[in-house]
Amino acid sequence: MKFAIVGTGYVGLSLAVLISQKYEVVALDISEKKVELLNKKKSPIKDKEIVKYLKSKKLNLTATTDKITAYKNASYVIIATPTDYDPEANYFDTSSVEETAKDAIKFNKNITIIIRSTIPLGFTNSLRKKLKTKKIFFSPEFLREGKALYDNLYPSRIIIGEKNKKAKEFSKVLLSCAAKKSKQVPIHYTTSEEAESVKLFSNTYLAMRISFFNELDSYCETHNLNTLSVIKGVSDDPRIGNYYNNPSFGYGGYCLPKDTKQLLMNYKKVPNNLIRAIVDANSTRKDYIAASIIRKKPKIVGIYRLVAKEGSDNFRKSAIQGVMKRIKARGIQVIIYEPYLKEKTFFNSIIINNLSEFKKKSNIILANRLSKDLISVRKKVYTRDLFQKD
Secondary structure: OEEEOOOOHHHHHHHHHHHHOOOOOEEEEOOHHHHHHHHHHHHOOOOOOHHHHHHHOOOOOEEEHHHHHHHHOOEEEEEEOOOOEEEEEEEEEHHHHHHHHHHHHHOOOEEEEEEEOOOOOOOOHHHHHHHEEEEEOOOOOOOOOHHHHHHHHHOOEEOOOOOOOOHHHHHHHHHHHOOOOOOOOOOOEEEEHHHHHHHHHHHHHHHHHHHHHHHHHHHHHHHHHHHHHHHHHHHHHOOOOOOOOOOOOOOOOOOOOHHHHHHHHOOOOOOOOOOHHHHHHHHHHHHHHHHHHOOOOOOOEEEOOOOOOOOOOOOOOOOHHHHHHHOOOOOEEEEEEEEOOOOEOOEEEEEEHHHHHHHHHEEEEEOOOOOHHHHHHHHHEEEEOOOOOO
């Protein structure tokens, strides 16, 4: 059985590595640089398990920029191309998914299309009608950046937005390639729109939990309470639990900001208060963090790392960028330490990749997550990271 996987970001590449342990996989990408790296068994993204598996495992995996090579004789094409939602235009850009699906059918009429990209509610059904085929279903991913392959090897659950023979065959493929025992992995066969809903509601719940503990932290800091003591006391209730409770500058990354806004858009005709509050809370938290810095009247604020989370090389929608923009709007100079950036500036702020120079020049250092790199200048550091996790 051959799989064509389109897109070699966290979603596509982790799945390609997972499935290629037992099946033939051809990864298709428009980036010649990524394709070249993969064919040399090198990872184009930061993920410890992907790097390890490419180096040490015998994988039936090749990469190409050629569509015909990828789609020819493939049983499945898995679409993992990027999508994005613009809340101002009320528009979800799914063009990459649509074009990929059209190409797959054009070159292989018998192929089954599995969408792993984040999509709006109802999209799968509309694409089936547009392309006049039932051989399309949605199967959401639940991956962490930097831990994508690990989360595929040890899945919390498998959601398949279809109930036919091909859907069940695909779930068996995922289970056969996972390291977790198949009996321990719940499988849910649903309609396509139910599967789309699972994805958006899951991420919105996580965003809600992050927002709750951030607002708890804002209250404690404002009233001179020990946030750590309060969180520990709250989290020891087994109904609440000790996870996703570490304060931050807001939820960020590729999924949560986009998915919460997309879900809210679908509530236009449905009464709600909570979903709107989850979206608004993230902006409020960034306003609070920025105001806390501005009150200190620094001349130069250092931004320590732009990545969305530790162990990731993704800058997209990271919370610290929102804080940075608010500080700059007040005329305060901002400098940045980010080893992953090779450019000299980022949105007109100077990048200083000499850590000693960065620490010396900064009056205050803003760090969403505390690092050993900053221990020597701890008095300069403003962070809400209390647990050094998440």
